[in-house]
Amino acid sequence: MMFVRKSPRRREAQAAANGAAHPDDTVVDLIPFILVTDVRRSIAFYEALGFRLGNTFAPDGRLEFAELESTQAAKVMVARVDHLPERDPDRAGPGFLYLYTHSLDALRKRLLDHGFEPGEITDGAPGPEREMCVIDPDGHGHMVTELSLSSIASAPDER
Numbered sequence: 447m448m449f450v451r452k453s454p455r456r457r458e459a460q461a462a463a464n465g466a467a468h469p470d471d472t473v474v475d476l477i478p479f480i481l482v483t484d485v486r487r488s489i490a491f492y493e494a495l496g497f498r499l500g501n502t503f504a505p506d507g508r509l510e511f512a513e514l515e516s517t518q519a520a521k522v523m524v525a526r527v528d529h530l531p532e533r534d535p536d537r538a539g540p541g542f543l544y545l546y547t548h549s550l551d552a553l554r555k556r557l558l559d560h561g562f563e564p565g566e567i568t569d570g571a572p573g574p575e576r577e578m579c580v581i582d583p584d585g586h587g588h589m590v591t592e593l594s595l596s597s598i599a600s601a602p603d604e605r
Contacts, residue, residue: 483528486509499514520545542586545588550567550590551567
């Protein structure tokens with residue numbers, strides 16, 4: 447499956463033709479929340495992926511939330527819970543993050559250098575040519591692939 451991304455100028459022209467550059471009645475951002483048992487441990491994992499720590503919330507000294515950002519479009523919040531919800535093997539999970547990088551090899555090395563064990567780089571057919579699975583400290587699995595001309599994502603400087 448190949449996704450064709452509209453150019454920024456084409457999106458802006460289409461928005462202008464529809465009467466507004468940024469309509470008030472549309473979603474303008476998305477920040478996934480990931481439930482974790484140890485926010486500090488998760489911060490270290492997402493920093494190894496290249497995210498930077500933003501705001502945190504720690505009432506009474508207990509770290510409850512952390513905002514992490516890699517680019518303006520790549521954001522995630524980790525939220526502390528006492529117990530992760532049970533996973534039912536007969537039901538679909540809540541989903542996963544699909545992350546994009548310029549170099550899988552460089553990111554894999556970075557994760558290994560930070561003490562994390564990413565999966566091997568494999569053929570992602572019928573999707574991307576190469577991808578790898580990363581599992582965060584709470585067992586959430588995410589896929590990582592390289593940006594390409596057929597990627598649904600784009601690098602920040604391409605937006």
